[in-house]
Amino acid sequence: MDPESARRSAAFVGMATLPIGAALLLAPGRVGRSLKLGDHPVALRAIGAADLALVPGLLTGRRRLPWLAARAGLNMAIAAYCAHLARAEGSTAHKIAVPALAIATAADVRTILALRGDDVRR
Numbered sequence: 001m002d003p004e005s006a007r008r009s010a011a012f013v014g015m016a017t018l019p020i021g022a023a024l025l026l027a028p029g030r031v032g033r034s035l036k037l038g039d040h041p042v043a044l045r046a047i048g049a050a051d052l053a054l055v056p057g058l059l060t061g062r063r064r065l066p067w068l069a070a071r072a073g074l075n076m077a078i079a080a081y082c083a084h085l086a087r088a089e090g091s092t093a094h095k096i097a098v099p100a101l102a103i104a105t106a107a108d109v110r111t112i113l114a115l116r117g118d119d120v121r122r
Contacts, residue, residue: 006114010068013108014058017051017071024048036093043081050074065115072108075101 001009023031025048028041037044054074057067079101086094 001110001114003114003117006111007064009107009111010058010061010064010115013068013071013111014055017058018055021048021051021055025052036091037097038085038089038091038093040085047074047078063115065112068108068112068115072105072112075105075108079105 024044028044028048029039032038032040032044051074054067054071058064058071061067079098082094082097082101085091086098
């Protein structure tokens, strides 16, 4: 992946993160019910707030690598939380979320590696 594609990819992640974060922050109960994630409004709001904190850097940051690295780290933290809930509650939705987040993180890491080369040149 070339650096320009990597910057576009980071911006795409930001555009996807914006509505997800907003929905989790503003309507955690509705999101939890519709995605079969259970009743965890405080956790869902916290995830939404963390998502939204990353959006400006992902969309417009001069250096997007740290923002995308934070996004990848947050994905893994959310995956760990979902794995915990899957064990504790037996939720299929949480079991599905774990590999989905791992796949998203792998894509983020690919972009991070491309951005790393771009940051070195700047």
